[in-house]
Amino acid sequence: MELKEKKVGILTLGCKVNQYESEAIAEGFEARGYTVLPADEVCDVYVINTCTVTAESDRKARQFIRRAHSQNKDAPILVTGCFAQTSPDEILAIEGVSFVSGNAEKLSVVDAAEALLSKKDVEKNSVSDIFSADFERMNIKKFDRTRAYVKIEDGCDSRCTYCIIPNARGHIRSKKPEDVVSEVEALTKGGCREVVLTGIETASYGKDLGNTDLADIICKVSNIEGIGRIRLGSLDPSLITEAFVNKIKNVSALAPHFHLSLQSGSDRVLALMKRKYNSKMALRAIELLREAFPEAQFTTDVIVGFPGETDEDFLKTVEFAKKARFLKIHIFPYSKRTGTPAASMPNQIPKQVKKERLAALSTVEADIRHEILSSFVEKNESVEVLFETFDGRGVIGHTASFIEVLAPSCTPLHSITRRVRLLSTDGETCFGEIISY
Secondary structure, X not given: OOOOOEEEEEEEOOOHHHHHHHHHHHHHHHHOOEEEEEOOOOOOEEEEXXXXXXXXXXXXXXXXXXXXXXXXXXXXXXXXXXXXXXXXXXXXXXXXXXXXXXXXXXXXXXXXXXXXXXXXOOOOEOOOOHHHOOOOOOOOOOOOXXXXXXXXXXXXXXXXXXXXXXXXXXXXXXXXXHHHXXXXXXXXXXXXXXXXXXXXXXXXXOOOXXXXXXXXXXXXXXXXXXXXXXXXXXXXXXXXXXXXXXXXXXXXXXXXXXEEEEEOOOHHHHHHHOOOOOHHHHHHHHHHHHHHOOOOEEEEEEEEXXXXXXXXXXXXXXXXXXXXXXXXXXXXXXXXXXXXHHHHOOOXXXXXXXXHHHHHHHHXXXXXXXXXXXXXXXXXXXXXXXXXXXXXXXXXXXXXXXXXXXXXXXXXXXXXXXEEEEEEEOXXXXXXXXXXX
C-alpha cells in the first residue's frame, strides 16, 4: 500500500536565530519523511516559530495561527519560539493550536507532530523554565541561496528596560567551539559560500564557557578549508574593544560589514534604556572597526519614541546617524512589552510623534544610503559580488560590505562570484555590468 505523503508548513517570524532554528526543525521533519512547504499551503501539520520583540510580532503570530487553521481545520498547529515561551496560555486559547513549546526544546515539535498525527495524547503545554536550560543541541546541513545562518549563542544577561527577550531566551549559553567548526565545515563542503555567525547576543559568545570568545571562534572558523565569507550577527557596541578588533583585523574571510545594536544616539535615552554604552563609546567602536576595515559598512537598529525621549534626544540620534553614516537603519517605534520597566515609565510618547520621528529618521537614512551608493558608482571601479538570486532578467547579489548589486544576465549565477562595474544606483541597489566570467 502506498504511504500518503506528509506535508508540514513552517512559518518563521523574527530574527536570524529563529530562521536557523526553523531550518533545524525542517531538517528534523525531512528526516521523518515529511515534505516541507510554506505555511500558506494546505498541509497536514503546521509549525509557527514566533517572535515577541514587539506587540506587532505577537499580532502577526496570532494572525498566522488563525490563517493556518482556516487552511486545514484538521491539521495540528504547533507553536514555538519567543511568544510561545512568554505567553503559552494565550496561544493555547487560540482555536486550532494543539501544542506549545518554548525556546528550550524547539526540536520537540517534530516528535509532538508525529504523535498528534497518530492520534496519541500529547501534553499541550511543553514550555519549560528557560533560565535553567542548556544550549539546545541542533545543527543544519542545508541552506538557502548562498548564505547560511549558524547559531553560536543563545540568551541574554542584559536587562534593558524595554526588552522582554531575556525572559524568552534565558541566560547566555554558547555552542562549543568544536561544534561550531564542524557545522561550518559541513556547510562549506556542501557549497555554502557565506556563513553568518549569529546569536541573541552574538558578541557575548563564550562568556559561559570561560576559555573562548567571539574573536576566537571567528579565527577558528576562518581556518576552515574552503571557507568563503564570514559575517557576524548583531553586536553590542560595548563589546567592540581595541583588543577585540586587533584579534580579528587580519581575518581575510571576515566580511567588512557590521551590524551594531545602537537603539539611540542620546546618552540620556541610552541610560534610561540601561544600555551598557554611551554615544561616545558607540562612535569609538565604529571608528575602531573602520580603522581596521577601511571598506566597512555599518547597519544598525534604532528605537524611536522611547518613554521620555524629547525632541532634543531624537535630534541627537539623527546627528549620530549622520556621523556614523549607516548604510541601513532598522527603525522601530517603541513598543510596550508587559513586564518590562519601560512599560510603566512616565512620559510615554504619543503614537503620532513616534510615527513622525520614524519618518524623519527614515528620510535621513535614505539620503545617507544614496550618498554611500553614489560614491561607489562615482569611483568607476569594479567590485566583487557574490550572486544569490536570478529574476529571469538579471542576477542579484552582495559585495562583502553588503552593498546590493543587480547586473543583467541571461543565466543564474547562484553562489558564483564575479567582478562587476557599477554604473548607477536608485538609492537602494547598485546596477552594473559583469566584467569577469
